[in-house]
Amino acid sequence: MSTFDHRFSRRRFLQASAAVGATVSLxxxxxxxxxxxxxxxxxxxxxxxxxxxxxxxxxxEESDKIIANITELAGNAxxxxxLKEVKGQLDxxxxxxxxxxxxYDEGLIEAININDFKVASQLYPLAREFKIWTVPGGYLGxxxxxxxxxxxxxxxxxxxxxxxxxxxLDPKYKGRVVVENQPEEIVAYMGKASxxxxxxxxxxxxxxxxxxxxxxxxxxxxxFAQQSIDSVNSMISEEAWLITGNLxxxxxxxxxxxxxxxxFIPKEGTVGWMDAEMTVKEGANKSLLKPFLEKAEQAENIAxxxxxxxxxxxxxxxxxxxxxxxxxxxxxxxxxNKPETVNSMTLKGPGLSTAKSIQLFNEVFxx
Amino acid sequence: MSAEIVGGAAVAPPTTMTIGRGAxxxxxxxxxxxxxxxxxxxxxxxALMLVFSFWQTNEKLDIVATWSLQNYANFFDNPTYVRTxxxxxxxxxxxxxxxxxxxxxxxxxxxxxxxxxxxxIALLAIVVPFWTSYLLRVxxxxxxxxxxxxxxxxxxxxxxxxxxxxxxxxxxASTFIVLVYVYLPFAALALYASLERFDFTQLTAAQDLGAxxxxxxxxxxxxxxxxxxxxxxxxxxxPILGEFLTPIMVGGANGxxxxxxxxxxxxxxxxxxxxxxxxxxxxxxxxxxxxFRRYLQIEDVVARG
Numbered sequence: 001m002s003t004f005d006h007r008f009s010r011r012r013f014l015q016a017s018a019a020v021g022a023t024v025s026l027x028x029x030x031x032x033x034x035x036x037x038x039x040x041x042x043x044x045x046x047x048x049x050x051x052x053x054x055x056x057x058x059x060x061e062e063s064d065k066i067i068a069n070i071t072e073l074a075g076n077a078x079x080x081x082x083l084k085e086v087k088g089q090l091d092x093x094x095x096x097x098x099x100x101x102x103x104y105d106e107g108l109i110e111a112i113n114i115n116d117f118k119v120a121s122q123l124y125p126l127a128r129e130f131k132i133w134t135v136p137g138g139y140l141g142x143x144x145x146x147x148x149x150x151x152x153x154x155x156x157x158x159x160x161x162x163x164x165x166x167x168x169l170d171p172k173y174k175g176r177v178v179v180e181n182q183p184e185e186i187v188a189y190m191g192k193a194s195x196x197x198x199x200x201x202x203x204x205x206x207x208x209x210x211x212x213x214x215x216x217x218x219x220x221x222x223x224f225a226q227q228s229i230d231s232v233n234s235m236i237s238e239e240a241w242l243i244t245g246n247l248x249x250x251x252x253x254x255x256x257x258x259x260x261x262x263x264f265i266p267k268e269g270t271v272g273w274m275d276a277e278m279t280v281k282e283g284a285n286k287s288l289l290k291p292f293l294e295k296a297e298q299a300e301n302i303a304x305x306x307x308x309x310x311x312x313x314x315x316x317x318x319x320x321x322x323x324x325x326x327x328x329x330x331x332x333x334x335x336x337n338k339p340e341t342v343n344s345m346t347l348k349g350p351g352l353s354t355a356k357s358i359q360l361f362n363e364v365f366x367x
Numbered sequence: 368m369s370a371e372i373v374g375g376a377a378v379a380p381p382t383t384m385t386i387g388r389g390a391x392x393x394x395x396x397x398x399x400x401x402x403x404x405x406x407x408x409x410x411x412x413x414a415l416m417l418v419f420s421f422w423q424t425n426e427k428l429d430i431v432a433t434w435s436l437q438n439y440a441n442f443f444d445n446p447t448y449v450r451t452x453x454x455x456x457x458x459x460x461x462x463x464x465x466x467x468x469x470x471x472x473x474x475x476x477x478x479x480x481x482x483x484x485x486x487x488i489a490l491l492a493i494v495v496p497f498w499t500s501y502l503l504r505v506x507x508x509x510x511x512x513x514x515x516x517x518x519x520x521x522x523x524x525x526x527x528x529x530x531x532x533x534x535x536x537x538x539x540a541s542t543f544i545v546l547v548y549v550y551l552p553f554a555a556l557a558l559y560a561s562l563e564r565f566d567f568t569q570l571t572a573a574q575d576l577g578a579x580x581x582x583x584x585x586x587x588x589x590x591x592x593x594x595x596x597x598x599x600x601x602x603x604x605x606p607i608l609g610e611f612l613t614p615i616m617v618g619g620a621n622g623x624x625x626x627x628x629x630x631x632x633x634x635x636x637x638x639x640x641x642x643x644x645x646x647x648x649x650x651x652x653x654x655x656x657x658x659f660r661r662y663l664q665i666e667d668v669v670a671r672g
Contacts (some may be wrong), residue, residue: 074634081428081636106427175533181615183631221620223537239514352426358635359441362628365620366447367454 040065043091043285043292046073046082047277049227050309051094051144052296060295066288075182076348083108083280091283096273098349100133100140109278111138117290119297122317124339132347133276141276142293143314147246148272148345149189150263152253157241165193165266168242169216177217178231178240181224183361184354188271189244190214192346195268200351207356214364235261247334248310272345274314303327312336413649420643428636438643448628448644452651455624458539459607462546463554466603467596469547470554478562490559493552501549505616508545512536512617537619545613553602561595597659605652 040061045068052068061067071090073079076099083093084106095103103109114120114128120142127143134140153162158173168177168189179186184200190213191199196206222240225231232249234240236258243249253261277293279286295301299317306313306322312334322331335341351357420438423431442448473493477486496504511517512535519531535541565588573583589596611626618624625648632641 077428077636078634081638084429102427175537175619184635218620223619224615226615237513237515350426350428354426354428354635355424355637355640358631358637358640359445362631363445363447365623366451366628367623 040067040291041285041288042067042069043283043288044069044071044089045092045094045277046071046079046090047092047094048073048275050305050311051275051277053301053305053308056296056301056304060292064291064295066292066295068292077184077350077354080106080108080350088280088282088284090280091285092289093278093280094144094275095141095278096275096349097347098132100276100278101135102350103278104135104140108281109140110281111135111140112142112279114139114142117142117294117297119294122297122299122302122315124314124316126339127314130274141278142297143274143276144297145311145313146272146274146339146342147248147311148265148270148341149185149244150247150249150265150270152235152243152245152249152261152263154235154238154241154259154261156259157238161262161264163264163267165189165268168220168244169193169213170220173242174219175222176241177220178222178225178234178243180228180231180244181226183365184351184357185271185348186217187214187357187361188346190217192266192268192270198346198351199271200346200349200353200357202351202353202357204356207353207360211360211364214360218364232256232258235259246311250333251310251330270345271348272342273348274342306331306334306336310334312339314339416642416646416649419639420646422639424637424639430638438640439647441640442644442647448625448647451623451628452625452647454539455608455626456651458543458546458624459604462543462550462607463600463604465543465547466551466554467558467599469551470558470599473555474558474562477559478565479567486559486563490556493555497552502612504549505545505613508541508548508617509536512541512544536617537622539618539622542614542618542622542624545617546607546610549613550603550607554599557599557602558592558595561592561598565591601656601659605655608648608652 043066047070049072052070057068073094076096079093079095080099080103083090083103087108093103093109100109104111120128123143128139130143133143151162151165151167153167155161157176158167167173168179179189187210188199190210191202191206193213194206194209196202196210199210202210220242222234225234225243228245228249229252231240231243231245232252233256235243235249235253236256238259247263250261250263253259277289279289283289297315299315299321302313302315302318303321303325306318307327310330312331313336319331319336322328322336331337419430421434421436423433423435423437425431477489481489509516513519514531514533514536516535518535519528522528523531569587570580570583573587574580578586609626610624611630614622614624614627625644629641629644629648632638632644
């Protein structure tokens with residue numbers, strides 16, 4: 001073996017190459033991390049489709065080089081279960097009301113200091129102080145929007161004007177009701193109809209009463225809407241005379257060329273949601289969330305979101321923009337200026353009767 | 368090394384056994400990729416689902432590894448699940464028969480009477496709908512069957528009805544129609560693949576020998592295209608057992624199938640409960656595949672390449 005061969009045997013050569021490769025790779029990764037920190041990057045966000053507008057995301061991408069990689073969130077329970085599985089693969093997730101502390105109790109999210117966010121000064125003060133979202137370490141999410149579930153009806157066909165959940169059970173409206181495909185919520189509506197205070201934590205007796213109401217409801221339900229726009233479309237075509245949904249559907253139906261419809265909050269009370277963007281504890285790119293939210297939650301974006309989606313949001317400065325741009329009537333009709341209404345709703349949250357509710361729904365709506 | 372004589376019999380040295388085992392392993396090597404895929408993508412998820420189906424979900428929606436038959440008991444104790452599964456099987460079987468009949472007519476015509484070049488174009492036309500989204504195709508049926516849809520408009524235009532009928536959509540019939548539409552191309556392609564290899568002069572020969580057309584069809588044609596028929600059945604019937612989008616979109620509140628009930632569990636993070644019902648469907652599918660395989664007769668497929 002020559003001296004050269006001795007000094008650079010195949011093994012030594014491979015070892016040296018591996019060491020150089022690893023050094024270069026580590027250097028590259030470190031550099032990339034620095035670039036991400038300074039110049040943006042991509043974070044993973046599981047959320048509902050109405051929490052953002054594409055043009056808003058594009059503007060942030062162009063100005064701050066922060067890209068939101070969005071996964072559609074179907075429901076709270078599904079999001080909760082998925083985050084338990086994927087953990088750090090997500091950086092931010094949206095959640096409703098009492099689901100938010102449930103995420104925290106499971107150790108899935110971390111608290112933020114809401115007052116660190118400059119944009120948070122645009123929020124209604126009450127939105128920064130919800131007790132259910134306050135923990136010793138801070139606040140559990142960045143507040144976004146809220147709405148009680150209302151019943152919408154077409155006055156041309158639904159007469160007299162209803163004020164109760166019972167209208168959904170009236171045999172006069174057979175095959176004329178469209179509800180969103182959310183079994184637990186449909187069971188909760190019937191819970192409210194039967195006078196149950198907390199329809200997510202029902203006793204067996206209460207569930208038995210609800211079963212009777214679901215059986216009355218079944219022939220009236222034309223179909224289950226996959227998303228809220230399906231419900232709106234069924235009102236536009238007058239295929240449905242009664243739908244359930246968030247605040248703001250009157251205008252969506254009218255803008256879609258449909259009839260004048262009316263809405264009411266049932267006298268027995270209703271369920272409602274208020275949601276927040278939560279920081280995933282193990283999120284690898286969570287450092288991008290603050291700069292992203294500082295831009296995304298600006299009043300101009302929130303006002304545009306309200307006009308597009310039509311349900312109240314927690315940004316008070318956006319309300320002022322709406323008032324100044326001639327949208328006060330619409331904003332007030334949708335209770336945008338009355339965020340304290342959330343305190344009167346039964347808030348969505350994980351319940352003790354979830355499994356039984358789904359069994360009940362399947363039992364009634366199966367063959 | 369020579370073989371030892373033990374009790375009058377030659378015992379091969381250990382190295383020979385090692386070589387034999389090695390050779391056998393080498394013979395099996397080509398099956399390794401398929402084996403890995405089968406185990407990784409079929410058996411492992413199935414095993415996982417089976418294990419989950421015996422566990423429970425607690426109030427925090429955590430899966431708790433306490434073994435019990437409760438989820439299966441719920442399935443059998445609640446007649447809704449059995450009824451919905453039976454309904455799914457009936458709709459699936461009906462749609463499969465309808466697809467087979469329609470697909471046979473299409474494939475027979477193309478294979479026997481249409482020149483190969485034109486048949487290819489016709490087949491392409493059958494496949495073209497697959498280039499659009501499944502969701503879009505099902506949505507379009509809402510516009511055709513709906514209360515204010517195309518069928519009602521035509522019927523009202525012809526003066527056959529005075530107001531829109533609600534008979535065409537949001538019921539089991541509309542689910543059936545859309546399922547047939549969605550799965551017809553699968554059946555047509557499977558049957559065409561069998562029929563294009565069939566020598567149609569055999570039918571003439573059979574009739575020359577005194578067979579009636581129906582006898583020639585039953586005894587000459589059907590046995591030779593049996594693999595195509597079985598494949599078409601598998602392609603249509605089994606996916607329908609797992610269909611949840613079509614029923615929810617055109618079936619209405621009364622048209623839900625078993626997969627919709629499974630989906631309700633999974634969407635609410637009740638994974639073990641959903642897994643038990645899903646496993647009942649999977650067990651049924653496996654059983655059906657075993658039955659199909661007995662009728663398929665593997666040599667038919669091998670003989671046809």
